[in-house]
Amino acid sequence: MITFENVTKAYDNGTVALDNISFHIDKGEFVFVVGPSGAGKSTITRLLMHEELPTSGSILVDGIAVQDLKRPEIPYLRRSIGVVFQDFRLLDDRNVYENVSFAMQIVGASRREIRRQVPSLLSMVGLSHKAKLLPTQLSRGEAQRVSLARALANNPPILLADEPTASLPPKTAFEIVELIGEINARGTTVVMATHAKDIVDNMKKRVIAIEDGLLVRDEVKGGYGFETR
Ligand SMILES: Nc1ncnc2c1ncn2[C@@H]1O[C@H](COP(=O)(O)OP(=O)(O)O)[C@@H](O)[C@H]1O
Ligand SMILES: [Mg+2]
Secondary structure, eight states: OEEEEEEEEEOTTSOEEEEEEEEEEOTTOEEEEEOSTTSSHHHHHHHHTTSSOOSEEEEEETTEEGGGOOGGGHHHHHHHEEEEETTOOOOTTSOHHHHHHHHHHHTTOOHHHHHHHHHHHHHHTTOGGGTTSOGGGSOHHHHHHHHHHHHTTTOOSEEEEESTTTTSOHHHHHHHHHHHHHHHHTTOEEEEEEOOHHHHHHHOOEEEEEETTEEEEEETTOOOOSOOO
């Protein structure tokens, strides 16, 4: 589902964020990308989304050679990937229902599809009863649930989560990761960048560890493995 082959990313200022990284992620896997702040985790997300291009190497996502995409083809890639971030990035002037339905409108879903899909997504994330609330009226955990529902609105085969629990209290963080685990169990391939040691050590999933742009470890049932403050 995702292949990085000898991927190097140097930003314009010369910073080498990823240094000759290779890995393969199969359909249906759940993978943690771990590493200290500045290691290169978010750069992986940006490359997968075609927000940045690799300096060298190749990236395959759901059969698409990302570095070769032409601008008009980028929406097809984005439809294969749902993404959530630490800071939710919800539209504050739209309610919960509208935040999810908007993601479907953008790709041209019919009103009928939207009326069927949005309630089912809100039910999956446990927020059916808050559909009419604005993001500012939600707890941070609820806001991240909305962001997850939105990420899955167009049934992408891949969910990318870049530090999705970093701004949440520990209990809420675990609930969000459990939910992401349920999403994975329904067949979505999950790649979650995190430096939440407790979560990684608890889940016993595959771990790809990045340090200073180098892939230093790739373990089937790994732990966090870095010193924490
Ligand atoms: N747009 C950019 N321009 C220059 N350097 C960047 C840019 N984005 C990230 N970096 C640098 O690349 C390295 C990896 O960053 P990032 O992928 O965001 O790490 P992480 O998500 O693991 O904290 C860091 O040294 C960071 O400062
Ligand atoms: Mg980051």
